[in-house]
Amino acid sequence: MDFELSSEQQAFRDAAKAFAREEMMPRAREWDEKSIFPVEQLRAAAALGFGGIYVKEDVGGSALSRLDAAIIFEALAQGCTSTAAYISIHNMAAWMIDTFGNDEVRKRFLPKLCTMEHFASYCLTEPGAGSDAASLRTSARREGDHYVLNGEKAFISGGGASDIYVCMVRTGEPGPRGISCIVVEKGTKGLSFGAQEQKLGWKSQPTSAVIFNDCRVPAANLIGAEGQGFRIAMAGLDGGRLNIGACSLGGAQFCLDRTIEYMRERKQFGTRLADFQALQFRVADFATELESARLLLWAAAQKVGDKAPNATRMAAMAKRRATDVGFDVVNGCLQLHGGYGYLRDHPIERVLRDVRVHQILEGTNEIMRVIIAREMLAN
Amino acid sequence: MHIVVCVKQVHDPEVAPALFTINEATNAVVSVAGLAQVISPYDEQAIEAALRMKDKKPDTKITVLTIGAASAREVLKHALSMGADEAILVNISAGVLLDSYATAKFLHEAVNKIGSFDLILAGRQSADLDAGVVGNGLAELLHIPAITFAKRIEVVESKVVVDRVVDNGSEKIETTLPALITVSNEIGAARKPNLRETMRASRKPTQSWTQADLSKEPMEATEELIKLFIPKKEKHCEFLAGTSAAEQASLLVRKLRDARLI
Ligand SMILES: Cc1cc2nc3c(=O)[nH]c(=O)nc-3n(C[C@H](O)[C@H](O)[C@H](O)COP(=O)(O)OP(=O)(O)OC[C@H]3O[C@@H](n4cnc5c(N)ncnc54)[C@H](O)[C@@H]3O)c2cc1C
Numbered sequence: 132m133d134f135e136l137s138s139e140q141q142a143f144r145d146a147a148k149a150f151a152r153e154e155m156m157p158r159a160r161e162w163d164e165k166s167i168f169p170v171e172q173l174r175a176a177a178a179l180g181f182g183g184i185y186v187k188e189d190v191g192g193s194a195l196s197r198l199d200a201a202i203i204f205e206a207l208a209q210g211c212t213s214t215a216a217y218i219s220i221h222n223m224a225a226w227m228i229d230t231f232g233n234d235e236v237r238k239r240f241l242p243k244l245c246t247m248e249h250f251a252s253y254c255l256t257e258p259g260a261g262s263d264a265a266s267l268r269t270s271a272r273r274e275g276d277h278y279v280l281n282g283e284k285a286f287i288s289g290g291g292a293s294d295i296y297v298c299m300v301r302t303g304e305p306g307p308r309g310i311s312c313i314v315v316e317k318g319t320k321g322l323s324f325g326a327q328e329q330k331l332g333w334k335s336q337p338t339s340a341v342i343f344n345d346c347r348v349p350a351a352n353l354i355g356a357e358g359q360g361f362r363i364a365m366a367g368l369d370g371g372r373l374n375i376g377a378c379s380l381g382g383a384q385f386c387l388d389r390t391i392e393y394m395r396e397r398k399q400f401g402t403r404l405a406d407f408q409a410l411q412f413r414v415a416d417f418a419t420e421l422e423s424a425r426l427l428l429w430a431a432a433q434k435v436g437d438k439a440p441n442a443t444r445m446a447a448m449a450k451r452r453a454t455d456v457g458f459d460v461v462n463g464c465l466q467l468h469g470g471y472g473y474l475r476d477h478p479i480e481r482v483l484r485d486v487r488v489h490q491i492l493e494g495t496n497e498i499m500r501v502i503i504a505r506e507m508l509a510n
Numbered sequence: 511m512h513i514v515v516c517v518k519q520v521h522d523p524e525v526a527p528a529l530f531t532i533n534e535a536t537n538a539v540v541s542v543a544g545l546a547q548v549i550s551p552y553d554e555q556a557i558e559a560a561l562r563m564k565d566k567k568p569d570t571k572i573t574v575l576t577i578g579a580a581s582a583r584e585v586l587k588h589a590l591s592m593g594a595d596e597a598i599l600v601n602i603s604a605g606v607l608l609d610s611y612a613t614a615k616f617l618h619e620a621v622n623k624i625g626s627f628d629l630i631l632a633g634r635q636s637a638d639l640d641a642g643v644v645g646n647g648l649a650e651l652l653h654i655p656a657i658t659f660a661k662r663i664e665v666v667e668s669k670v671v672v673d674r675v676v677d678n679g680s681e682k683i684e685t686t687l688p689a690l691i692t693v694s695n696e697i698g699a700a701r702k703p704n705l706r707e708t709m710r711a712s713r714k715p716t717q718s719w720t721q722a723d724l725s726k727e728p729m730e731a732t733e734e735l736i737k738l739f740i741p742k743k744e745k746h747c748e749f750l751a752g753t754s755a756a757e758q759a760s761l762l763v764r765k766l767r768d769a770r771l772i
Binding site: 199 | 702703704705706
């Protein structure tokens with residue numbers, strides 16, 4: 132076992148870090164304050180290959196591994212956690228089309244997704260189906276060459292701004308086996324959006340309900356076969372959870388680096404904060420927690436990439452741990468900044484608001500425990 | 511078409527001045543952690559210029575060539591990640607300081623070993639020593655035309671047309687191939703390597719040659735670096751005499767004229 136990054140992985144990380152530092156960091160505050168979805172910078176990120184990180188090359192993807200992606204998302208999140216998290220959702224949706232879509236569908240949708248000329252959303256949650264996603268009720272009735280969709284998706288990241296909606300809909304029996312995955316394009320008659328949600332964080336990306344009202348979608352937009360939708364949705368989330376975890380680690384690492392700088396400068400009682408042993412122990416713990424969460428995340432990324440039998444469980448463990456550690460470290464860094472940490476002048480409060488939701492979405496951290504325990508206690 | 515781009519590894523010119531120190535006994539830059547080694551920015555733009563030609567004519571082959579220590583492989587890898595096709599390192603020991611003439615002679619031997627080429631590109635000068643003569647020296651040794659300070663390069667059949675930066679504007683020059691062109695920063699920003707090319711870079715051919723592969727006689731500097739130092743900046747503050755603003759202003763103008771600042 133070798134814990135060193137390859138020279139390519141170092142290059143990916145450096146490229147992502149440089150992009151985060153030059154293109155995202157200087158603008159993140161404004162994006163947050165004015166709720167700006169940074170289309171131009173997202174396309175610049177895509178020009179470097181971040182729009183289809185683990186999509187195959189024939190349709191414009193970068194064809195990297197899950198581990199490469201985890202390294203990249205941690206680096207991007209240091210520039211703007213919320214924007215990096217949106218890029219991760221876009222990548223998840225693109226990967227689902229790439230992996231489960233037929234060639235015609237792949238060639239139709241993916242080239243523009245890889246360049247981010249088009250943006251993608253992942254639509255699973257409904258007002259009545261959150262953690263219990265398999266109980267979703269949005270219906271898709273087959274009529275000739277089309278499906279007719281009715282129902283409502285809730286909390287959709289990119290809602291209203293995205294061009295491509297990868298939707299889990301009910302085509303059959305109740306429960307997971309009656310669910311299918313279908314792509315709905317913006318502009319389709321019968322597709323509309325709810326008002327933008329007012330959120331604690333994640334303000335550089337829109338969130339809204341996605342509403343289907345007798346929305347006729349070509350049957351050719353089906354991803355995989357009828358009835359496979361839930362499996363496809365969960366496969367997407369295995370990777371999505373790694374990326375969301377990586378975004379928490381990046382946000383936290385950014386705050387920790389800032390905190391160390393701050394502790395070297397700030398003096399109280401005639402002493403630099405960096406010289407108080409009680410505070411030294413705090414940063415030692417922050418670094419240790421982050422490193423352990425990172426190692427678990429990388430191990431899980433390897434498992435997901437290898438399609439190992441325990442991949443889903445490992446991804447759940449890594450997501451739970453990385454997003455909890457990430458939030459706690461950011462919160463601890465805010466504490467070490469004293470009152471200044473609570474002000475908008477320092478980016479820490481923004482990162483705190485951004486990483487908080489990582490403990491809730493793509494499966495709450497309670498549901499991560501459900502997944503982990505289910506396998507352990509089966510029979 | 512085959513383009514050879516000559517590049518050099520330098521200490522990061524964007525580094526914070528505090529990190530940059532010189533050992534005056536050895537006349538060498540002290541390498542400390544954080545003082546990164548990068549491709550000289552003008553050379554990076556020379557690669558960009560070559561890549562733009564390749565964008566237009568995809569069958570163009572770009573070979574990057576550097577003389578340097580083993581660490582210069584990083585610069586070659588960067589060039590390959592940007593999109594160059596092949597790389598050659600002429601490996602010399604770290605610490606060997608070549609002067610412009612020795613560098614040009616060395617490059618000449620290397621280009622001869624490469625064999626055929628249509629165009630050689632180089633940065634207008636290196637970002638560390640700023641001498642700016644290697645390109646022309648190499649052209650002289652190869653007996654080919656040289657055009658300096660290019661801001662736009664266009665190959666038209668067997669000719670190359672170059673917009674060359676001059677004071678207050680540019681001039682258009684045409685010459686026959688093969689030729690050597692040095693590239694100026696006005697050419698525009700170099701592209702950033704994307705993930706896919708970075709992945710491919712490690713599979714692209716990279717050769718490592720030593721001096722013995724090139725010539726029998728040793729390549730040595732004929733110039734001697736006598737003193738390398740960081741100039742001291744001094745600040746003086748002077749209060750202008752005079753009782754009225756007008757009087758002080760005319761005094762200021764006179765002082766600036768005396769100092770040849772206006
Ligand atoms: C900003 C934001 C963006 C989002 N983006 C998307 C998106 O792009 N696409 C999408 O499909 N969804 C998205 N979501 C939805 C998100 O995935 C859900 O909010 C999440 O899965 C939880 O569902 P819920 O909100 O209905 O909570 P509920 O499921 O109602 O859960 C309420 C509480 O009960 C706990 N709980 C529920 N069931 C159990 C159980 N069996 N055992 C123990 N505890 C349990 C939960 O952990 C939680 O603490 C987003 C949400 C937010 C806030």
